[in-house]
Amino acid sequence: MKKKKLLLSLAAGIIIVSGSILMAADHIDAPAVTGQASDITDVYVFRGQNTDNIVFVANTQGLLSPDATANAKFDENTMIEFNIDNNGDAVEDLVIQCVAKNGKMKVYGPFKPNEPGTTSYLGINNFTAQVDITPYGQPAIIGEQKGVKVFAGPRDDPFFFDFVRYSQIIGGTAASFNETGNDTFAGTNVLGLVVEVPKSMLGGNGSINVWAESKEKVSGR
Amino acid sequence: MKKNNILSIRKISIVAVAVFTLSACQKNLQENENYNRLNTETASKGTPPFAERYEQRDQMGRPAINTVFVGAMRKNEFNTTVPSQMDAAFRTEFVNKLNAFGYTTNILGLNADAFAGVLATDVLGASTTGVTTFFDGTNVLTGRALGDDVIDVELTLIFGGATGGSNPGLTSDNVNNNDKPFLASFPYMASPF
Structure with missing residues (x-):
């Protein structure tokens, strides 16, 4: 565990340019969990190839070099939870919980949690689908059960931003962006988690609010 | 015009959600709720919890x-x-x-x-x-x-x-695309480097 964190910090360190602290989208916004399995880098929500479905993406462990990617693993004590508010009050009405267990990513829900907020209980009665976590260098393995698709494994970081130049602007050493930007996230990977769900499971009346949370197991089996 | 579009979209959703009620899923949701409440109560009483409890770290x-x-x-x-x-x-x-x-x-x-x-x-x-x-x-x-x-x-x-x-020098970083094309089908994100 510690070794993994060390490798990740090392990987992040190599990419830190000119002393600027690398952070963007939500990359490394969380001092308490930076570089850990619970550090969410980005969230995406969009309709699927089948437009009756919505796709939820949460990426973690940003700025992985190819070498570091081979060693990156989902942490079995970290839950990634998609929170879905379907009545506009910014309180979750449904959650989709994702937890790695024995080389598989397991998906629970969407289901209504007993209580909203920062504490969650694994919805073991709401198991929906699972998939083998795709090893680095292997074709994507896709799980599908009950109409829910799931993928978990390394992916190219879809985020793009000239964060180095942005940092220079904010730091007062540059006045504007370059005419040709340089994608700070080019060539780096994340651990990707993708869950595709039929819209009929999400409730709401035309729109939902979504946010992703990482949560750490503090008790239970 | 854009402003009006946005405002009207926001208003429409507020009205829409106000009249929305759960229906078809009600029974399942109630069952889940009961189950989760049981676990919550058990955990809060200090007895060995049946459920795995998780606390938030990032969002x-x-x-x-x-x-x-x-x-x-x-x-x-x-x-x-x-x-x-x-x-x-x-x-x-x-x-x-x-x-x-x-x-x-x-x-x-x-x-x-x-x-x-x-x-x-x-x-x-x-x-x-x-x-x-x-x-x-x-x-x-x-x-x-x-x-x-x-x-x-x-x-x-x-x-x-x-x-x-x-x-104009601050409104675009002039990086307009990802470094790899995305996939048309699941899982949509490109394979890793």
Whole structure:
């Protein structure tokens, strides 16, 4: 565990340019969990190839070099939870919980949690689908059960931003962006988690609010 | 025109959600609720819990909100504040940050306080009936697709002034695409390097 964190910090360190602290989208916004399995880098929500479905993406462990990617693993004590508010009050009405267990990513829900907020209980009665976590260098393995698709494994970081130049602007050493930007996230990977769900499971009346949370197991089996 | 579109979209959704009620899923939801309540009660009594309990460490709705608007001392706090309380807890800090950027208004016609109010509740709106995009010239905040240039949208909203045309050197980072093409089908994201 510690070794993994060390490798990740090392990987992040190599990419830190000119002393600027690398952070963007939500990359490394969380001092308490930076570089850990619970550090969410980005969230995406969009309709699927089948437009009756919505796709939820949460990426973690940003700025992985190819070498570091081979060693990156989902942490079995970290839950990634998609929170879905379907009545506009910014309180979750449904959650989709994702937890790695024995080389598989397991998906629970969407289901209504007993209580909203920062504490969650694994919805073991709401198991929906699972998939083998795709090893680095292997074709994507896709799980599908009950109409829910799931993928978990390394992916190219879809985020793009000239964060180095942005940092220079904010730091007062540059006045504007370059005419040709340089994608700070080019060539780096994340651990990707993708869950595709039929819209009929999400409730709401035309729109939902979504946010992703990482949560750490503090008790239970 | 864009402003009106956005305002009307927001109003429509507020009205729509007000009349929405759960129906078909009610029974299943009730069963789940009972189950979860049992676990919660068991856990709170100090007996060996049946359920795995998890505590929050990080959260995110829209891109770069915490990164840009929350000061270093409060980033962890932002990550564990429930979204329904973010506005009350963080709006002032967001207004101060906008003022520090020289912000007065934007293409949505929002003053600093109103814009901070939109930003501070860090949830990502998504349409379940139409196009899902951060901004495509017509639709605003109806989701976030992999290829959306969210940074340019946010830079324009912060630095672009009433027309979006102010500070042209600050409203685009001039990185417009990912370094790998996305996939048309599941899992959509490109294979790793």
